[in-house]
Amino acid sequence: MSRLFDFAGGTGMGYSQPEPLLSKNKVALPPNLMRKELPRWPRLSEPEMVRHYTWLSRRNFGIDTGFYPLGSCTMKHNPRVNEVIAQLPGIADIHPHQPEHHLQGLLSIYHEMQHMLAICSGMDDVTLQPVAGAQGEFTAVRCVQEYFRKRGETQRTKVIVPDSAHGTNPASAAMAGYDIVEIPSLENGRIDLEALKAVIDDTVALMMITNPNTLGLFETDVPEASDIVHAAGGQMYYDGANFNAILGRTSPGLMGFDAVHFNLHKTFSQPHGGGGPGSGPIGVKSHLAEFLPSPVVKTRPIVGDEAKFAVDDMWYTWYEPEHTIGKVQQWHGNAGAIIRCWAYYRRYGYGLKDMSEHAVLNANYLRHALHREAKKAGVSHMFVDGAEAEVAKHEFTLSLQPAKEAVGVSAMDVAKGLLDMGYMAPTVYFPLVVPECMMFEPTETESRDTLDTFAKDFAQVLKVDAQTLHEAPITTPVRRVDEVYAARNLCLKHPFDEE
Amino acid sequence: MVDQLPNRGLETEMLEEMGFSSIDDLFSDLPEHVRMSEPLPLPPPQSEEEIIADARRLLGANLAMGEAVSFLGAGIYRNYVPASVFQLITRGEFLTSYTPYQPEVSQGMLQAMWEFQTLISELVGLPIANLSLYDGSTAAAEALTCAVRVHTRKASQSDTVYISELVPPDRMSVMHNYCQGAGITLKLLKHNADGTLDIDSVHSAAGSCGVYVEQPNPLGILDGGLTQIKEIIGKNTALIVGVQPVSLGLVEAPGNYGADIIVGEGQPFGSPPTGGGPIYGIFACSKPYLRLMPGRIVGRSIDVDGKEAYCLTLSTREQHIRRHRATSNICTNETLIALMGAMHMSLLGPEGLEHLAYRNMTACVLAKQKLSEISGVSVPHISSSHFNEFVIELPRSAADCLKYLDSVGIIGGFDLNRWYNGRTNWLLVSVTDQTKAAEIDLLAAQLAEWCSMKEVVA
Numbered sequence: 042m043s044r045l046f047d048f049a050g051g052t053g054m055g056y057s058q059p060e061p062l063l064s065k066n067k068v069a070l071p072p073n074l075m076r077k078e079l080p081r082w083p084r085l086s087e088p089e090m091v092r093h094y095t096w097l098s099r100r101n102f103g104i105d106t107g108f109y110p111l112g113s114c115t116m117k118h119n120p121r122v123n124e125v126i127a128q129l130p131g132i133a134d135i136h137p138h139q140p141e142h143h144l145q146g147l148l149s150i151y152h153e154m155q156h157m158l159a160i161c162s163g164m165d166d167v168t169l170q171p172v173a174g175a176q177g178e179f180t181a182v183r184c185v186q187e188y189f190r191k192r193g194e195t196q197r198t199k200v201i202v203p204d205s206a207h208g209t210n211p212a213s214a215a216m217a218g219y220d221i222v223e224i225p226s227l228e229n230g231r232i233d234l235e236a237l238k239a240v241i242d243d244t245v246a247l248m249m250i251t252n253p254n255t256l257g258l259f260e261t262d263v264p265e266a267s268d269i270v271h272a273a274g275g276q277m278y279y280d281g282a283n284f285n286a287i288l289g290r291t292s293p294g295l296m297g298f299d300a301v302h303f304n305l306h307k308t309f310s311q312p313h314g315g316g317g318p319g320s321g322p323i324g325v326k327s328h329l330a331e332f333l334p335s336p337v338v339k340t341r342p343i344v345g346d347e348a349k350f351a352v353d354d355m356w357y358t359w360y361e362p363e364h365t366i367g368k369v370q371q372w373h374g375n376a377g378a379i380i381r382c383w384a385y386y387r388r389y390g391y392g393l394k395d396m397s398e399h400a401v402l403n404a405n406y407l408r409h410a411l412h413r414e415a416k417k418a419g420v421s422h423m424f425v426d427g428a429e430a431e432v433a434k435h436e437f438t439l440s441l442q443p444a445k446e447a448v449g450v451s452a453m454d455v456a457k458g459l460l461d462m463g464y465m466a467p468t469v470y471f472p473l474v475v476p477e478c479m480m481f482e483p484t485e486t487e488s489r490d491t492l493d494t495f496a497k498d499f500a501q502v503l504k505v506d507a508q509t510l511h512e513a514p515i516t517t518p519v520r521r522v523d524e525v526y527a528a529r530n531l532c533l534k535h536p537f538d539e540e
Numbered sequence: 541m542v543d544q545l546p547n548r549g550l551e552t553e554m555l556e557e558m559g560f561s562s563i564d565d566l567f568s569d570l571p572e573h574v575r576m577s578e579p580l581p582l583p584p585p586q587s588e589e590e591i592i593a594d595a596r597r598l599l600g601a602n603l604a605m606g607e608a609v610s611f612l613g614a615g616i617y618r619n620y621v622p623a624s625v626f627q628l629i630t631r632g633e634f635l636t637s638y639t640p641y642q643p644e645v646s647q648g649m650l651q652a653m654w655e656f657q658t659l660i661s662e663l664v665g666l667p668i669a670n671l672s673l674y675d676g677s678t679a680a681a682e683a684l685t686c687a688v689r690v691h692t693r694k695a696s697q698s699d700t701v702y703i704s705e706l707v708p709p710d711r712m713s714v715m716h717n718y719c720q721g722a723g724i725t726l727k728l729l730k731h732n733a734d735g736t737l738d739i740d741s742v743h744s745a746a747g748s749c750g751v752y753v754e755q756p757n758p759l760g761i762l763d764g765g766l767t768q769i770k771e772i773i774g775k776n777t778a779l780i781v782g783v784q785p786v787s788l789g790l791v792e793a794p795g796n797y798g799a800d801i802i803v804g805e806g807q808p809f810g811s812p813p814t815g816g817g818p819i820y821g822i823f824a825c826s827k828p829y830l831r832l833m834p835g836r837i838v839g840r841s842i843d844v845d846g847k848e849a850y851c852l853t854l855s856t857r858e859q860h861i862r863r864h865r866a867t868s869n870i871c872t873n874e875t876l877i878a879l880m881g882a883m884h885m886s887l888l889g890p891e892g893l894e895h896l897a898y899r900n901m902t903a904c905v906l907a908k909q910k911l912s913e914i915s916g917v918s919v920p921h922i923s924s925s926h927f928n929e930f931v932i933e934l935p936r937s938a939a940d941c942l943k944y945l946d947s948v949g950i951i952g953g954f955d956l957n958r959w960y961n962g963r964t965n966w967l968l969v970s971v972t973d974q975t976k977a978a979e980i981d982l983l984a985a986q987l988a989e990w991c992s993m994k995e996v997v998a
Contacts, residue, residue: 042848044651045655045658045882045886046655046658048886052889052891053891054887054888054889054891054892054895055622055624055886055887055888055889055892056622056624056887056888056892058892058895058896058899058973059899061895061898061899061901061902061903062899062902062903062906062975062976062977062980063902063905063906064902065898065902067902067905067906068790068898068901068902068905069905069925070762070790070791070925071762071763071764071925072764073764073767073792073797074762074764074767074791074792074925075790075791075792076788076789076790076791076792076793077792077796079789079890079891079893079894080659080662080663080788080793080890080893081662081890082659082662082663082885082886082888082889082890082893083886083889084889084890084891085886085887085889087622087624087887090624090883090886090887091624091627091628093886094628094631094652094883095628095631096648097634097647097648097649097651097652098628098631098633098634098648099633099648100647100648100651101633101634101637101645101646101647101648101649102633102637102642102645102646103632103633103634103635103636103637104632104636104637105632105633105635105636106632106633106636109636109638111638114638116636116638119635119636120588122588122591122592124630124635125592126591126592126595126599128626129595129596129599129600130599130604130606130607131598131599131600131601131602131604132599132602132814132815133604133812133813133814134604134605134606134607134618134812134813135602135603135604135605135813135814135815136605136610136612136616136618136813136815136816136951137616137813137815137816138612138614138616138954139603139605139612139951140942140946143602143603143951144602144603144815145601145602146597146598146599146600146601146602147598147599147602147815149598150598150599157582160580160581160582161580172674172675172817172818173674173870173871173872173873174871174872175859175869175870175871175872176674176678176869176870178869179717179869183717207860208858208859208860208861208862208863208866208871209859209860209869209871211859211863211864212859212862212863212864212866212868212869213869214864215721215864215865215866215869216718216721216722216868216869217720217721218720218721218722218723219721221863221864258569259569259570261569261570261571263574264571264573264574288580289576289579289580290567290570290575290576291570291574291575291576292576295573295574295575295576296574304872306872312635312636312876313636313637313638313639313872314634314635314637314875314876314877314879315634315637315638315639315640315646315649315653315875315876315879316638316639316640316649316671316836316872316873316874316875316876317672317818317872317873317874317875317876317877318817318818318872318873318874318875318876318877319872321872350601352597352598352601366717367710367713367714367716367717368677368710368711368713368714368717369678369714369717370674370675370677370678370714370817371615371675371676371677371708371710371711371714371816372616372675372710372815372816372817372819373815373816373817374816374817375817375818376814376815376816376817377814377815377817377818378817378818380595380599384591384595387585387586387590387591387594388542388544388585388586388587388588388591389542389585390542390582390583390584390585390586391579391580391581391582391583391584391585392542392584392585393580393582394579394580395542395545396542396545398563398566399545399547399548399551401563401566401567402547402551402554402555402563402566403547405558405560405566406554406557406558409557409558430569431568431569432565432566432567432568432569456642457644460642460644460645465638465642465645466642485545485547486545486546487546488546488547489546489547489550489554491546512844514644514645517644517645518644518645518647518648519643519644519647519843519845519847519848519849520644520843520844520845520847521644521843521844522643522644522841522842522843522849522850522851523841523842523843523844523849524643524841524851524853526841526842527839527840527841527851527853528839528853528854530841531830531839531853531854532839532840532841533654533657533667533668533669533837533838533839533840533853534654534657534658534661534662534667534668534669535654535655535658
């Protein structure tokens with residue numbers, strides 16, 4: 042083990058710093074604010090620090106390590122040119138409060154991204170302010186809330202969420218102060234229009250839907266759901282978590298939605314970094330545009346000597362919508378993530394349609410290959426499709442319930458077995474409507490060879506005896522981690538000596 | 541042509557194997573009337589070299605602070621991130637991993653975040669830290685809602701929190717957005733003419749759920765009075781302190797003067813300014829807040845062999861389990877940036893931290909002294925100690941002054957009229973460890989020049 046708090050070297054530092062501009066005795070602090078003891082931080086030399094974090098990195102699995110079919114997470118390759126671009130001083134070393142004429146390049150990229158996202162989603166206006174998908178949801182819910190307040194429709198206190206929705210949907214709506222009405226899904230995870238009709242009335246502000254749904258199926262009833270909600274005066278919200286499936290083929294606008302968030306870090310490949318950063322812009326129809334959080338980038342003609350700062354034949358300017366909800370993050374969103382996603386968009390242009398088509402092609406092919414290889418290996422009785430459908434979209438589910446019943450092997454066991462084969466496991470036990478669920482999302486950046494090899498290895502895992510799988514993984518840095526122990530014996534920081 | 545797709549050219553074979561004849565078959569489930577009939581009206585795809593050329597042109601048109609002389613701070617600060625941090629963060633095992641839901645193959649990031657929690661805990665003087673929120677403003681906003689969840693049942697001023705009136709409007713706007721849904725009332729605490737908190741006004745906060753103040757405050761003032769707050773408000777009202785983390789190399793950790801929750805912009809450790817994001821929000825608290833706090837937490841545990849292992853813990857607070865009863869909707873956070881922070885903090889060590897704080901503080905002392913000598917410029921809070929920034933009062937508007945300074949290649953600071961309506965002549969000048977003595981001299985000379993001008997320079 043390499044443990045950070047075991048490093049207790051001399052008082053030298055891991056990197057040398059210049060001397061202060063004045064001698065230290067020129068510093069005066071109120072006596073009661075003088076720090077008495079420095080934090081018990083470790084003392085490492087640069088080589089020790091480099092080795093520690095290199096050692097840690099080798100105990101971590103990323104897309105770069107191997108195939109990462111984690112459903113609902115869109116773990117596509119992160120092109121390295123995007124990282125190079127994001128380190129340029131024109132993004133890394135700029136301050137959000139600099140005047141517009143210092144930031145025309147940034148504003149032009151924001152404007153281009155707003156435009157592209159509006160086109161792909163069929164929305165009228167976009168803000169890049171929210172910094173994660175969940176924050177995008179919250180932002181859109183807030184815009185809808187202020188829209189209804191302005192119209193005097195304050196009786197609208199409810200948000201409808203299908204029970205198969207991502208947890209962030211109800212959490213975001215509840216944070217804005219709404220009561221959550223959860224409606225059950227049909228057997229294959231689809232919207233139950235009858236259940237919707239039973240709860241819809243003029244107290245409903247919003248319905249939140251993911252399409253394709255969390256089983257990777259296109260919800261053909263969404264336009265009708267939109268009609269039902271709109272007829273009652275409510276708004277329709279599109280959770281863009283699964284946007285990667287539909288670019289250039291359909292759009293939330295065509296399906297009747299009023300607002301949408303994008304997970305730029307999924308669809309446009311901001312590296313996930315073990316949990317973030319992300320970027321969660323939202324798009325809205327024009328009736329909601331004046332409620333968007335500031336700032337939004339607009340254009341106007343160039344005036345006077347602005348020309349010498351301009352990057353185009355127009356001037357890019359921050360705009361504050363008239364009835365803005367204000368800010369959900371203090372600055373201009375995750376500018377560095379937006380730049381990376383812009384670079385990803387640029388490699389596709391109108392070919393974003395090809396991107397989605399290949400994501401869907403790969404998902405369907407992987408589903409096919411998993412069945413094909415299972416049949417060859419004689420294990421096709423171990424799983425069934427999570428939902429009956431001729432075609433999936435960008436992801437799909439399998440149910441390992443037959444394996445559970447036949448030999449006592451759970452989806453979690455198979456997931457751990459895949460870790461031993463050098464893969465990241467698919468998402469397990471989500472969505473809950475599929476028993477012993479595994480959700481696969483290969484993305485467009487995986488080759489047919491990778492998918493074929495994975496399918497063969499998946500079948501091999503299913504051939505492994507139950508006892509061995511219960512004990513998997515055995516090749517990983519640690520074996521199954523005791524989460525109950527962690528919760529009962531809370532140790533949330535280095536204990537040092539005295540604790 | 542989009543030719544970087546690995547299965548370009550294999551589409552027909554793959555489709556035929558599945559029994560389909562065209563890609564359209566894969567979208568046959570889309571109802572006719574929702575199909576997009578025209579190609580996306582977007583430009584053609586670009587090659588990598590074209591993209592990087594465009595990026596260089598567009599981003600090159602931005603004025604990087606390092607290309608000018610900058611005294612702009614006001615929440616985001618120029619810093620130096622050691623080269624090894626950038627080198628290590630490109631390791632794909634960190635960069636391209638997802639949230640560590642499979643702990644067996646995520647030990648690296650989990651342990652690194654547990655160590656980050658320890659670094660932050662030690663820095664601020666509280667026992668618990670999460671592994672980051674989006675930024676300082678959302679951390680502050682979540683601290684307010686957390687304080688209300690913990691205290692509102694016993695509070696005589698239920699669903700009410702008090703915040704310093706100096707909190708910048710953009711940060712206050714985030715607080716409002718996060719608080720309004722829970723029906724939380726934000727009330728303001730007054731400040732004295734010298735910029736310090738009016739301690740008498742704190743008495744009005746007794747019986748409320750929380751008090752939010754900043755150290756240093758938004759005018760850069762280190763306020764010794766904040767150490768008295770906890771005694772006034774008592775244990776049933778949370779003391780929430782927003783910090784600039786580098787200052788804690790010299791300034792007492794708020795956990796040692798009664799803070800219950802400490803938040804802040806983590807950016808100065810590990811993250812370049814990056815236009816304000818991605819950065820990371822620090823969130824630390826004491827034990828009574830643990831089970832109602834927002835964000836992910838890593839715990840140390842054991843694996844089935846009894847070997848030391850790490851995993852996410854206390855997840856039942858979170859949205860993917862608790863859904864609409866979650867303590868926050870946060871899912872994606874800023875882990876990678878927090879990791880950069882942990883790397884930077886590791887390299888500093890305790891003495892390096894103290895040295896870095898001295899560099900920031902001496903630059904501030906020097907700048908304050910030089911600028912106060914200029915005829916026409918006054919420093920309204922001159923008797924206070926400052927960290928990173930201080931206010932100068934100008935003979936004419938700060939907006940005009942900034943225009944002039946810009947014309948001579950200086951980003952002169954922040955026009956406080958944008959925060960505090962009517963403070964037209966107040967300029968917030970920020971200096972950090974990156975500020976050089978010659979730059980301060982240059983600013984002083986140009987300010988003197990501008991002050992001596994009779995006419996306002998457009």
